[in-house]
Amino acid sequence: MPSLETSFCGLRLPTPFVNGSGTLDALVSGTLGVSAFVTKTVTLNPREGNPPPRIAETPAGMVNSIGLANPGLDRFLEDDLPRLAELGVPIVASVGGWSPGEYATAVARIGAHPAVVAIELNVSCPNVESGCISIGTDPRETRALVERCRRETDVPVLAKLSPSVTEIEAIATAAAEGGADGLVLINTLRGIAIDRATLRPLLGGGGGGLSGPAVKPVALHAVFHAYAATGLPIVGMGGVAGGSDASEFLAAGATLVGIGTALFRDPAVVARAALELAEELERRGASGPEDLVAAAHPPTSTSSRA
Amino acid sequence: MPSLETSFCGLRLPTPFVNGSGTLDALVSGTLGVSAFVTKTVTLNPREGNPPPRIAETPAGMVNSIGLANPGLDRFLEDDLPRLAELGVPIVASVGGWSPGEYATAVARIGAHPAVVAIELNVSCPNVESGCISIGTDPRETRALVERCRRETDVPVLAKLSPSVTEIEAIATAAAEGGADGLVLINTLRGIAIDRATLRPLLGGGGGGLSGPAVKPVALHAVFHAYAATGLPIVGMGGVAGGSDASEFLAAGATLVGIGTALFRDPAVVARAALELAEELERRGASGPEDLVAAAHPPTSTSSRA
């Protein structure tokens, strides 16, 4: 069977599969087979998150309004990160904030930890009133934020983008201009659920974010166009639930593939998807996942990749 | 059982259920129970549409790349409209174009026909390279287009909006400022499908639009916020497949409810949804669908509605 080894931003990983930020707590369940563990988004101050209900099932997916529940930067660095470092997989830390200064502080302090191999800037969380999401909908703010954070650390800096924008190309390009080493997309789509009994908004946080297989066509669209616009290495996600989803994301331009919601219903999904991808590579006579990257793009548009 | 009669922009309709533009050909299959028939988008010149494949199934939905196949304005007026007028339901004509002038011509000529009770401006089709969709992503262009078309006819003018924008409120507000009598949302989400065999884009048109139950949370979000921003009467759609979906859209702020993709798999869906809605109204002791409109909004934010 072909190896699934993959290079991404200078890292060598045994498979292209990672988790989506906020969809796996490796300290509770173990790493479930991901090749690098992506933390839930960490903010400067601790956050309890939004009041329940926080989740609602939707056709082939779910909407969530967690509200970035996290222990805050200090406790993350003191308690969580040292324990995560012992799990034996590289750590990608996701950070969020309400001002460029908050991001920069988190990037500098987390990026200094030896277990952290990359930092993901979450500029796309739909479940907090301001901050993250508003930055990620504005090319100028996105560029400035990435620029500032890029200076704070030596590890690769990735920008995690929202699909709920008019032109993903513009935001992706801005992140690239700001010096992003890679992109992560997609975060959840803005969506809501209505309580059928009361006819009021169902989620405690009001709005929410849609994820799961339902969003896959939107995610592939975003990856395809962000890749075409920037040529940056991409962590593609949004509805991945098996090996053939993964090859579609690779073909659209992703180098790594993230799994989120599908983990909730099947914690064995990462291992299964890896096996299925390996089998598919073998069928295709491919030597590794990288053979599939950007296969859906016309040969001429393939930009140089790191 | 309570009556489902509903007022919308001065029309009285027997039920709130209409079809989505481009998802029913009443001349082939009959009206399948809709209270008003919405035509496929008509453009100035005839269009064959995009090369196949034009559709791909996705989790709880589909992506399509039809490319506005239609007979063009002249043949629509000569052949289709007279036959549609004989079906005994009011006609809502959807029009699209590549310039405000093209829209204006179509609005003037179609709006003059006595069977046409409203005109829908499709500024949100993802399956043509320019025109429609680019107008509907820019508040200024949207306002100007609606203003111009509003002057061309006496029948209500509705703006059909895309959810694939950063801020639906801004586009909805622009349409309202331009004089739109109502809004229709959502059109399909931008999405693509990858051919698992060739790893190339599957649809003949390249990109596509996602519809079906998968998009319901995004559609409810768009309706909710467009209503909060404008208070205009809304035709809500996106994933409706039954009576309880309909009440969710009413609660989010819609007055009429459109059904598209669900018709493809079940042509009896409109009749069933109407029955289910009537039963639900009875359970709630409601006197009609209008009792549910905007139920999800805080009482204070309810703007005046036409």
Next chain:
Amino acid sequence: MLPQSRSLAVRAVEACGAYTLLRLRRDGADAGVPGQFFMLRAAPAPADAYLSRPISAAWADDDELAFLLDVRGPGTRALTAGGAVEVLGPLGHGFELAPGPALLVGGGIGAAILPWLVRLLPEARVLLGFRTDAHAVCAALVHPDATVVVEPELVTEPLARLLPGFEGTVYACGPDAMLGAVAALAAEHGVACQLAMEAAMACGFGACHGCAVKIDGRWKRLCVEGPVLEASRAVA
């Protein structure tokens, strides 16, 4: 105008070589004519197939409606699970039976459409081509005396031998490439030819414009114009 959708019970699901025979209790349902099709969907609905699937009836008895399936993906797989089947149809235009001799040509799962046609044209010559012997097993359902070829031999080879001097109608169903070759041969010999074509379909009744095929030189809806077409309309 549109037939009502019906939920029909399953009488049997039987392997037929590489294909699967799905036999439904007809229960008075309208069966139409050979070449028309039905939109089928398993009930309860499977999680991995949202839309119905267009399938032609293999035959209709008084009490049975039978379909021969090439199980390729989630929609056809769910149809063979043994639950009830939602059936919408008959839809589209079937074969128009012409007087005179008939030559029936089937390629692969295209043979599925022929058993019923054979009952109406018992004198017809039948030529069938398959990819493998396992696929060819279904030939027995079509006609005991069918000429059956298996790749690398193509069904157009026996057809080419029969056409010279043939005065009648060719009725063909199979993959696009085969239909193109059949139509070319028929045209070459001045023989009338009807093709039962395929396209991806979301609705089957003209609503989605998804089933575009070049007909009369333009993209048109196969479910409205076909699926059976005069060969001259399909190959411009």
Next chain:
Amino acid sequence: MLPQSRSLAVRAVEACGAYTLLRLRRDGADAGVPGQFFMLRAAPAPADAYLSRPISAAWADDDELAFLLDVRGPGTRALTAGGAVEVLGPLGHGFELAPGPALLVGGGIGAAILPWLVRLLPEARVLLGFRTDAHAVCAALVHPDATVVVEPELVTEPLARLLPGFEGTVYACGPDAMLGAVAALAAEHGVACQLAMEAAMACGFGACHGCAVKIDGRWKRLCVEGPVLEASRAVA
């Protein structure tokens, strides 16, 4: 750290008054302890329920794992269709059996968790409250001598009569309002109390942060901290 998901065959699906008893072939699966829970999902997956559902085991025998279901929506409905069931668990923290007398209190489908606990605490007094007689039918599964009340009487009424002078532990499961009342009564009488709580859950293993409940005065994950909690932690 996480147990492996297993596909278990269905032995029987039986009506039990207004509830449904789902009996799976245990097949060596780890059953955990009473109060722990499992994420269950029908196989093949239904079209209208994407996520698994958290359900506590009603009991575990050598060869059986049983669940008592209140069929409310598509997820539980699909579990009763008779196909296989994907089972992930045991998850979370169950009851901690304390020495001394035990009082078991169940409200509605909260009774589902008690049959197994009764086996480990055969001397326990059992109080059950239900909405209707049809719901109360399941009391027989819990304990032959259970005190059963039906609305308008509430289960807290017999509980209030028993608590004065009771020196032992109350184990309770039921709707939030009932648990709040039970906890208040227990606190009033200085009696130890464990509550098995519910919340909407997407994963059941700490991944989604969806199951937030006020614990120790803050929103915490019920699947990680509970679902069984010391009453003092749950009501701040």
